[in-house]
Amino acid sequence: MPDSLTTTFGTTPAAAGPAREPFRTTAGGRIDRARPLAFRFDGKTYAGVQGDTLASALLANGVHLVGRSFKYHRPRGIMTAGSDEPNALVTVSRDAARTTPNLRATQVELYDGLAAISQNRFPSLAFDVGAINDRISSLLPAGFYYKTFMWPRGFWDRVYEPLIRSAAGLGRVPTAPDPDRYLQRHAHCDVLVIGAGPAGLAAALAAADAGARVILCDEQAEMGGSLLADRQSTIAGRPASAWVAEALAELAGHERVTLLPRTTAFGYYPHNHLGLVERATDHLAAPSTEVPRERLWQVRAREVVLAAGALERPLTFPENDRPGIMLADAAHTYVARYGVLPGRRAVVAAANDSGYRAALALAEEGVEIAAIADLRRAPSGAWLDAARKAGLPVQTGMTVTGTSGSLRVDGVSLASVEDGGEVGATRDVGCDLLLMAGGWTPSVHLFSQSLGKLRFDEALQAYVPGIAAQPIRAAGGADGEYGLEEALSGGQRAGVEAAAAAGVSGASPRVFVTVSPPADTSSVLGALPHPTASRGRDPSRVRAFVDFQNDSTAKDLKLAVREGFRSVEHAKRYTTTGMATDQGKTSNMPMLGVLSQAQGKTIPEVGFTTFRPPFTPTTFGIFAGAARGELFDPARRTPIHPWAAAHGAVFEDVGLWKRARYFPQRHRNGAAEDMDAAVARECLAVRQGVGIFDATTLGKIEVVGPDAAEFMNRMYINPWAKLGVGRCRYGVMLREDGFVLDDGVVGRIAPDRFHVTTTTGGAASVLNMMEDYLQTEWADLQVWLTSVTEQWAVIAVQGPRARDVLAPLVDGIDLSAGALPHMALAEGRICGVPTRLFRVSFTGELGFEVNVPAGYGRQVWEAIHESGQPYGITPYGTETMHVLRAEKGFIIVGQETDGTATPDDVGLGWAIGKAKPDFVGKRSLTRSGMMDPGRKQLAGLVSADGQTVLEEGAQLVGDARMNVPMSVLGHVTSSYYSAVLGHPIALAMLAGGRSRHGETLYVPMPRGLAGSIAPIAVKVVPPVFYDPEGTRLDV
């Protein structure tokens, strides 16, 4: 989609002098009119001021249309003034990489030069092709995807899903890597206070007074919450905003208090572990590279005070989603805090006094109030009196039956509701702003995340925190305490109690004398009454939106109930209500209201859905933190690594280790050998002369103690009691279920000391399993385990000339065949440093593995390499090692085995100590399925044409005709070209493999036209391809 990102960011100065903001008031609010800012939205330049959000600045310019809805592409405007915004999602770009989609314009702080674009529209906001979905909305009911895109099955992946994904969706993510830095911090505190409105400030002051370590976080740039827009109230005789400033100054002066503005508590995890994201630079025009963009705070709080406030509820009436329809409290905030008029002529639909407060604030600034439609039948109180006194037209017992306007609301249909519930005659009122005051919803998301139980409060018609599952208490709006005095005293109490629960107490409680007009805060739930007989409307086109972000309507929810989705969890998923990025902040309670009406059940009977992290969307950056690129995982390097790198090795990752895979040589023309050529050369060098290989990454465990042999007997399938000191044995370890876990050579250094080697990848799990049995099953055994992987460098010297290479270097070790036969070891010195020298071979050639203390690894390697020069000693890598061992039929655990192979399956039945009464996994080997002759067994394969190198993982079948489906007999586990044999070889796990030697089987491979298969004929052979008698070892 040509979203023309390039036209919306760049360096063009916006100083061309944007028109002044036509909807900005002349005075008041917490903005700085003396600091004008310029910004761009969809390429057009506008003016704003310091202290604006993108939303307030757009409204100051009369811009309400800011997005298109997710499903129907309906024009949408700014509905809220905070993190609950469902509609105004924008993409903010500093450059092609620093582009963040799906930000709420209500939370984006304005800076000079900010560039934002709207989303989900093509080609433009005002004319959007996708709006066709709105015309055909009757074809897109709830569950549309599930019902429509069922058949044919293959169409889902190829046609439907790509189509749906391209048509739907929110913003687009940038494709360039994120150039910003993200940091992670861990913090501990006695009391974490979430939200810095009146309750949060009072709680923080109380806890700080008691001497507690306090963290106070708030998602907004400025702390103070509702007090920042409160023009009526006083606290301790001071205007609310002045009290906020003093409270914050006092908190900032406390040594044990940390204030975190612009910080959202997004996740609540077990044991009072919370995730907070601090946005450090997103509000700056020119962020310093010294400062990370965001910080993840992982806070472990002894006690939490949830003072996140309450969210105003929209009303559920037809066409409640047009631009210019806004929550009453949001409109009040725009006027009082940002000095912005969201319209010129307003209609207010109110279920409580919030609508009056907004209407009066707007009227004071000259906005015409065309009507206050009060849903209550007989309201009373100070706010009503004030409205009447101000001459505002109040009508009670009213409902909203519809709205008009295309890109902006231009009229509202109001009707009275009679005593019997019938809806009276409709009257249309012209307006450019419609406010909704549907009541309050405590922001209980984090309480719900903490697994606390919510309680439905009948009087409030809202869920409030009930029984806590963790040390958390709520205060203020989040606890249903909507009045200022209640919020302050509730916060104070929560702060004192939290500090005491954290073991800190002693402060004398403060008394907050407040003057604040009392307000009715009742709530309504469910769709507003509207005429049953449609008045000139097509009923199928009347939609009252419940979830604005996911475009689900009251009708969708009713349909879900009719179709049998009675559980709230099912109805929610079927209609996707509450499942958008706003986590149902404005839609959850309206959804429950509609479901309650549709099912004829009370709200508690309908049930509640669980809120999950994150509270608002978070970047991936904070979770990655510094763990990117090189730092994503630690890399383990052997002491010989620098030598290998200097000699041109190509490395591969094996677990966290970097291992030399092969050592390509340079041709005379400067080109490097390819891998096949290098491996063939290295293989022949080992078979014909001598090679040197870095085996340092092998896991090494020292098993020590008087019961070491007994412990080894129990852990490994092999017998160890009779293994002499100075001798080695190839050990195989099973899991208790009888399947091969690991293997490696074990040397007996002393009667009570074994030098155990494991596979490179298995070292940690083998040690863990040994410790498990030792600590929890056989605690009586006197054995100690020590990982010595990092302590020894291991240099394998393999090939017919290996002895000649080492002989001049060793001291006190007789390398002769008589003194040091195959599978023997000797301790002594090499190049003057101590060594454990094993005569072992993973190649089938005469071989030694020289263990030296890791710090001497490179020095000894270089000495051996030097000593081997007369014999053409050739460094080789893991690829060559793999080929050499495959030529000998030696398995690699994890390549031939896959967690379902017994020792017998891979030809290692001989290693089992038959006389041993028990070892880990022994009992499992006699279960009937483990002895089935049809089990997959290790076998060798050679291609019938003598040329084709099979693909590892390819399947084996018996039928050359390639009729689909085919019965699979096994699969190729290892496959290489053998230079010494002059043809390809492969190992396979094949059903009944040992009884199939000589058979011809087939490997089906895709060939030619897409979808067609051709067989490769292979012959089954014994798995040892080279020197089956083992004569090359005994030299």
Place this chain on the structure above:
Amino acid sequence: MLLIPCPFCGPRPELEFRYGGQAHIARPENPAALSDGEWAEFLYLRDNVRGVHAERWRHIHGCARFFNMLRDTTTDRILTTYKTGEPRPEAV
């Protein structure tokens, strides 16, 4: 992230630990004496507790010791931790 009271080291973050499955499942003294069914039960059958669960943990990046823990699987509340070999405490 859980805050786990290691009986040897005190409270430490979950990152330092490795879960070890259900506790108090002793390896049979004489596996050969068990029927295939009994052995399979030892190998594979575990409780799926809703509520207090006795489970093994290892402080693998700390003292490296195995120990047992009573944890409520519905709330993640840790009732107690105790040393391997000790009997399961009464649920508190």
